[in-house]
Amino acid sequence: MPDSKLRILILSTPVGALGSGLGGGVELTIANLARELRSRGQTIEIIAPTGSQLGDLSIIQIPGELQLTAQTQAQAAAIIMPGDPVLANMWAKARAIQHDYDLIFNTAFDWLPFYLTPFFDIPIAHFVSMGSQIAAIDTAIERVAIDYPGTIGVCTRTQAETFSFAERCCVVGGSGVDPAVYEYCDRPDNTLAWLGRISPEKALEDAVAAAERTGMKLKIMGKIQDPDYWAKIQHDYPHAPIEYLGFLPTHELQQALRTCKGMLMTPRWIEAFGNVAIEALACGVPVIAYRRGGPAEIITDGKTGFLVEPDSIAGLVTAIDRLDEIDRSDCRHAAETVFSQAAWGSAIENWFYRLAK
Ligand code: UDP
Numbered sequence: 001m002p003d004s005k006l007r008i009l010i011l012s013t014p015v016g017a018l019g020s021g022l023g024g025g026v027e028l029t030i031a032n033l034a035r036e037l038r039s040r041g042q043t044i045e046i047i048a049p050t051g052s053q054l055g056d057l058s059i060i061q062i063p064g065e066l067q068l069t070a071q072t073q074a075q076a077a078a079i080i081m082p083g084d085p086v087l088a089n090m091w092a093k094a095r096a097i098q099h100d101y102d103l104i105f106n107t108a109f110d111w112l113p114f115y116l117t118p119f120f121d122i123p124i125a126h127f128v129s130m131g132s133q134i135a136a137i138d139t140a141i142e143r144v145a146i147d148y149p150g151t152i153g154v155c156t157r158t159q160a161e162t163f164s165f166a167e168r169c170c171v172v173g174g175s176g177v178d179p180a181v182y183e184y185c186d187r188p189d190n191t192l193a194w195l196g197r198i199s200p201e202k203a204l205e206d207a208v209a210a211a212e213r214t215g216m217k218l219k220i221m222g223k224i225q226d227p228d229y230w231a232k233i234q235h236d237y238p239h240a241p242i243e244y245l246g247f248l249p250t251h252e253l254q255q256a257l258r259t260c261k262g263m264l265m266t267p268r269w270i271e272a273f274g275n276v277a278i279e280a281l282a283c284g285v286p287v288i289a290y291r292r293g294g295p296a297e298i299i300t301d302g303k304t305g306f307l308v309e310p311d312s313i314a315g316l317v318t319a320i321d322r323l324d325e326i327d328r329s330d331c332r333h334a335a336e337t338v339f340s341q342a343a344w345g346s347a348i349e350n351w352f353y354r355l356a357k
Pocket residue numbers: 021023024025026027028029195196197221222223246247248249250253273274275276277279
């Protein structure tokens with residue numbers, strides 16, 4: 001590891017202010033990475049949309065209209081820029097101050113940062129936090145992958161394989177948690193949890209259906225990104241034993257989560273990673289997930305949870321019945337080691353040193 005410290009400029013997601021929940025897992029990813037690298041003596045600055053808040057971390061706030069989220073768009077979608085795009089404003093700011101930094105860390109899954117890469121004088125580490133969504137973005141990422149080898153970081157191998165240029169991606173991991181923030185619980189009550197953005201690609205309805213069949217209460221936490229979708233679930237399952245707790249800050253989230261017997265992850269899409277999985281593990285909560293995308297690389301079947309046939313409610317129910325077989329301390333151990341903030345910080349720091357040399 002080089003002795004010199006890096007000055008790192010983090011470019012946040014343009015789909016929402018940090019703290020709003022609209023950015024999904026990237027918000028926690030940025031917070032944890034910034035704290036970890038700062039504790040290692042690196043200099044960190046964050047550029048994010050106006051209204052962003054991240055505890056004690058300082059943020060350069062940039063006005064402008066938010067970008068549309070990629071997961072709601074079709075593969076053939078054109079690139080859309082609003083009249084006063086926060087994304088362009090953020091990258092104009094980055095360009096103006098780039099010479100005060102050694103490296104830019106891009107977390108925006110959008111066309112512009114990839115297109116702009118050759119116009120910058122300092123290296124850009126692109127953190128790609130979704131699988132293939134829009135062909136035009138794939139093309140822009142691939143161009144950078146070819147011209148700037150090693151600069152495309154992805155969370156998991158399965159995610160990389162959604163791109164035609166999978167072999168050009170570096171698997172750097174999706175995130176890491178600070179175990180001190182999550183309180184371990186080895187005496188759960190008879191409830192289940194589901195966490196995430198409430199949006200169709202997350203298929204919350206499958207978890208609700210499984211909870212209804214088992215009769216176990218399902219605590220739901222997360223940003224309601226698609227109110228019509230949420231209304232339809234409530235309409236379709238009027239008698240399901242569900243309780244919506246809102247979009248909770250991390251401290252409250254882990255308090256509500258830690259006492260649950262298991263957490264359900266039911267993504268319909270190929271989830272790139274799944275921050276909520278490692279948060280559950282940190283509390284000692286086993287995860288039952290479809291064997292698809294990132295969660296299938298996080299969960300060890302039979303040890304830290306169960307991987308079930310994708311889209312199978314019966315599979316979820318069978319796994320729920322087996323939750324007592326899991327030793328919750330194995331879950332916590334995985335979060336303290338492989339999925340810790342320190343382990344992920346090291347992986348990312350090594351990547352940065354390779355690019356900044
Ligand atoms: N989350 C939160 N409060 C809630 C529910 C979820 O802060 O009430 C956060 C959670 O900590 C996680 C993110 O929402 O960081 C969801 O990220 P994930 O990677 O699971 O999915 P994504 O939204 O990126 O697809």
